[in-house]
Amino acid sequence: MAENGAAQENQVAKHQEVGHKSLLQSDALYQYILETSVYPREPEPMKELRELTAKHPWNLMTTSADEGQFLSMLLKLINAKNTMEIGVYTGYSLLATALALPHDGKILAMDINRENYEIGLPVIQKAGVAHKIDFREGPALPVLDLMVEDKNNHGTYDFIFVDADKDNYINYHKRIIELVKVGGVIGYDNTLWNGSVAAPPDAPMRKYVRYYRDFVLELNKALAADPRIEICMLPVGDGITLCRRIS
Ligand code: SAM
Numbered sequence: 001m002a003e004n005g006a007a008q009e010n011q012v013a014k015h016q017e018v019g020h021k022s023l024l025q026s027d028a029l030y031q032y033i034l035e036t037s038v039y040p041r042e043p044e045p046m047k048e049l050r051e052l053t054a055k056h057p058w059n060l061m062t063t064s065a066d067e068g069q070f071l072s073m074l075l076k077l078i079n080a081k082n083t084m085e086i087g088v089y090t091g092y093s094l095l096a097t098a099l100a101l102p103h104d105g106k107i108l109a110m111d112i113n114r115e116n117y118e119i120g121l122p123v124i125q126k127a128g129v130a131h132k133i134d135f136r137e138g139p140a141l142p143v144l145d146l147m148v149e150d151k152n153n154h155g156t157y158d159f160i161f162v163d164a165d166k167d168n169y170i171n172y173h174k175r176i177i178e179l180v181k182v183g184g185v186i187g188y189d190n191t192l193w194n195g196s197v198a199a200p201p202d203a204p205m206r207k208y209v210r211y212y213r214d215f216v217l218e219l220n221k222a223l224a225a226d227p228r229i230e231i232c233m234l235p236v237g238d239g240i241t242l243c244r245r246i247s
């Protein structure tokens with residue numbers, strides 16, 4: 001029994017090392033999902049970008065393959081055409097989006113770091129979907145402020161994926177709620193924040209996990225109390241909260 005318990009603990013501990021990829025409490029189950037339903041159906045360009053990103057020192061930031069598959073399915077289910085992404089990194093979720101949208105679909109993609117976007121760009125170009133992407137280098141907030149000023153932008157987005165600086169999610173929400181259409185969806189990523197949202201405040205945590213935890217907790221409360229949206233928090237990847245605008 002004790003040995004079994006230790007082995008289980010070891011597995012959980014090992015799993016938490018890749019906590020941003022999945023919060024499932026068993027490596028074996030997560031591998032099963034990847035190997036049975038995700039990798040066999042992953043489009044070749046996404047596989048190429050995933051493998052390219054794995055060599056990058058900040059690869060912990062990338063969207064996991066199962067979450068990429070989820071986003072692709074979601075975009076098709078809602079017939080998304082006009083979309084936005086805040087936080088691109090090397091572009092795995094961006095490529096998933098670009099492949100899922102119709103030929104005339106659009107993605108306004110923002111990131112303060114163009115260098116990392118350019119790692120993935122050749123793969124996106126080779127996949128024939130770069131024409132859907134309007135990449136803006138720089139902080140997203142001023143761009144959103146400008147967009148909100150113009151009423152023509154209000155209610156024009158089918159889907160907005162937020163995967164950038166967690167301390168700004170509340171500020172993003174204040175703006176993008178105006179930009180997404182009624183019936184459209186916002187996805188906030190990492191809302192389970194490595195599982196830390198349910199940990200006691202004095203639990204050991206990496207410094208950056210502890211720092212952003214308070215912002216994620218605040219966001220989660222704010223979303224649950226916002227009458228303009230319906231929400232659904234999914235334990236995919238590091239947690240994604242879907243918000244459907246209803247008014
Ligand atoms: N969605 C990406 C993917 O699939 O690989 C991962 C995004 S990564 C978790 C977060 C990104 O947000 C980083 O590339 C970072 O440069 C960007 N970022 C941080 N602060 C930002 C800001 N104020 N505005 C726009 N992007 C920002």
Ligand code: CA
Nearest residue numbers: 061163189190
């Ligand atoms: Ca993320």
